[in-house]
Amino acid sequence: MATDAGKSAKRNRARDENRIILISYPKVVFLYPSYIAGLILSIWMAISIGDQPLDPQNKSAVIGSWIFLAVLGTNLVVLSFDFPRTAWLTLLFVVVAIVLGLILLSTYYPDLLPAVGHYLAMIRPMANAAFYGTFVAIMTLVYIFVWCSVQFDYWEVRPNELLHHHGIMADLERFPAPNLRVTKEINDVFEYMLLGAGRLVLRPSGEQRPIILENVPFITKKEEAITNMLSALQVKVAHDNDT
Numbered sequence: 001m002a003t004d005a006g007k008s009a010k011r012n013r014a015r016d017e018n019r020i021i022l023i024s025y026p027k028v029v030f031l032y033p034s035y036i037a038g039l040i041l042s043i044w045m046a047i048s049i050g051d052q053p054l055d056p057q058n059k060s061a062v063i064g065s066w067i068f069l070a071v072l073g074t075n076l077v078v079l080s081f082d083f084p085r086t087a088w089l090t091l092l093f094v095v096v097a098i099v100l101g102l103i104l105l106s107t108y109y110p111d112l113l114p115a116v117g118h119y120l121a122m123i124r125p126m127a128n129a130a131f132y133g134t135f136v137a138i139m140t141l142v143y144i145f146v147w148c149s150v151q152f153d154y155w156e157v158r159p160n161e162l163l164h165h166h167g168i169m170a171d172l173e174r175f176p177a178p179n180l181r182v183t184k185e186i187n188d189v190f191e192y193m194l195l196g197a198g199r200l201v202l203r204p205s206g207e208q209r210p211i212i213l214e215n216v217p218f219i220t221k222k223e224e225a226i227t228n229m230l231s232a233l234q235v236k237v238a239h240d241n242d243t
Helices: 001-015 027-048 058-082 086-110 114-121 129-150 189-195 219-242
Strands: 019-020 153-158 159-167 171-176 181-183 198-203 211-216
Touching: 019 219, 027 058, 027 129, 027 189, 027 211, 058 086, 129 153, 181 219, 198 219
Parallel strands: none
Antiparallel strands: 019 153, 153 159, 159 171, 181 198, 198 211
16 A cells, blocks of 8 residues: 555656646736735734724824835835836835835924924824734635636646646647747846746747746746756657657
């Protein structure tokens, strides 16, 4: 029994090594920094304030709300626009850091920047643990639906063929893997920083239209694995022809 189990495990490992799974995710997956910020703030507010009513003079609650809005706003801006160069991304972070720094200084030291402090005194966003918890719950449901949806739409690269699994009824499309051309494109450095994601363009031989997969996580490792697999196949075919 142990021998059979060991052989079965080896077969499963060999099968996994001979295939590469490619999944194109929606952009909502890049909102996980806001998701993490909401989770941390929900725990922090539950511990520090609990069920007590929010006090506009509570600086911790105000600062927590500003931090969440800064993270969420930055996240949405980056998802709305492509940042093909690191310089634009650095500029965005510098602007956000300066604005958030001014808000923190004017909140804790209102006499330091009286003009800014007077203006921000009229804007005091506040949220309790229930708000952050609800946001986290909604995002959790969205991520669960995303995970379920990609189980019915993904690509599989094997040494001899490219497979497209899609549909509830497990529909399958087959393309030849030999002479498959693979192109990696990094159009947004922020998305690459978050999940190592980018665009993968597959061009099977005999197909006029390329296959474009957006938001593929860990795209560099995927591209290298596909290249190594196809290179090994070409070497094996060449050796077989020589013999």
